Amino acid sequence: MLDMGRVIEDKTLRNREYVFTDRTDAGRQLAATLSGLERMEKPVVCPIPAGGVPLGIEVARALQAPMRMAVVRKVQIPWNPEAGFGAVTWDGQVFLNRTLLAGLDMTDREVDTAVEKARANVRERLEIFSAGREAPFLEDTTVILIDDGLATGYTMLAAVEAAAAESPRRVVVAVPTGSIRAVEFMAEKADLVVCLNIRTGYSFAVAQAYTQWHDLTDREVQELLTQARDMGLF
Template sequence: MHEAPPAFRDRIDAGQRLAKNLGHYKSAQVIVFAIPRGGVPVAVEVAKQLGSRLDIVIPRKIPIPYNPEAGYGAVTEDGIIVLNEPLVESLQLTHQEIERHAEEAKAEIKRRSALYRRWLKPSSVEGKTAIIIDDGLASGYTMIAAVKSIRRQGAATIIVAVPVASSGAWKLIKAIADEVVCLFVAHTYHFAVASFYRHWHDLTDREVFEALEGFTKHYGGYAHE
């Protein structure tokens, strides 16, 4: 961990720098999982450097009704729901409301999965090492959901790798992952992943699709086949 915030040029730069800290995981038994959208360019660079298979795991934030930019939990494609319980209590949400919001989020997951999996078929992670990658962790709840989903699929070891994380998210993930590789942990009250990138924009479905297409066409699912 660095004492000063790193200025990543963009997600590709972040992925290349992250890969340098993951070199000891070069193995055919490693699968790199990207969390779309922002985690895809980061994960592509890591998979290239490790010579690993690339896959995706799609957790989705469950948005607060009156503030959709913020979330009170996350849901996965296979139905795992992770909640920020203190926040749920303060919002006074009913079980029925939570279920409805989760189903709406799952519908978007299904749409994204159908689009992105035109190029990436699901990988069997049973008994293997999974490296789950995003472009940063703010609350950490989407990553918790991703870890639980991959754990359910039988991964032997789960490494979470991100360029930057809030200290709160870092602590949450440390408690459930086998290892956390993070280039910078930010101990600030107001945290935004975007502030650690010189060039930042919200990726579109097309950009994600093209990144996955490009990787698959060049590497056939593995970087060094």
């Protein structure tokens, strides 16, 4: 394990692919690393749904910490919904990648439509995933933001900014895998980045870190959250 100031990685996993069985396995490995860190006072585990939820449950259980959904939705490019040019956070903030947007040749109306679609999805997910329960406050806590990987880091950036607005002690980004560019980018924004499997190649896909991979549905997330409630985590 190498601590590079604001980044912690597992050096034995550098540039390797298919190092985690699935998200639960990745969550357990991430939890083991986080459990050994100092200065984790009053942790609140904040997974980004959908993919971050299985990992968040494992980390919350290991740290005996409460869990709160960090609902963030990318603002999709209309003709390529897998890609985004920004993100909307749980508190309604909108973050746009102006550099990327400048090259997309989108009209103001197209941008506004895409942003509103993301806002609507955030509102819907907040209602579905909270089930009327009051979320833990983040003030004076150690916020641990979790996702299943960092590709560009832009969605996580939005989560970091939204969490920081609630005055926590520290904001920690914790992911199993990430591109070196995204990790370096996040290290400038968060107090600490934990990324076990850093990859430096030209191309990067989160799924390449997992031998078993599928996109989680909202229904699967709800089932996982029911399990988390039964464990007293959520």
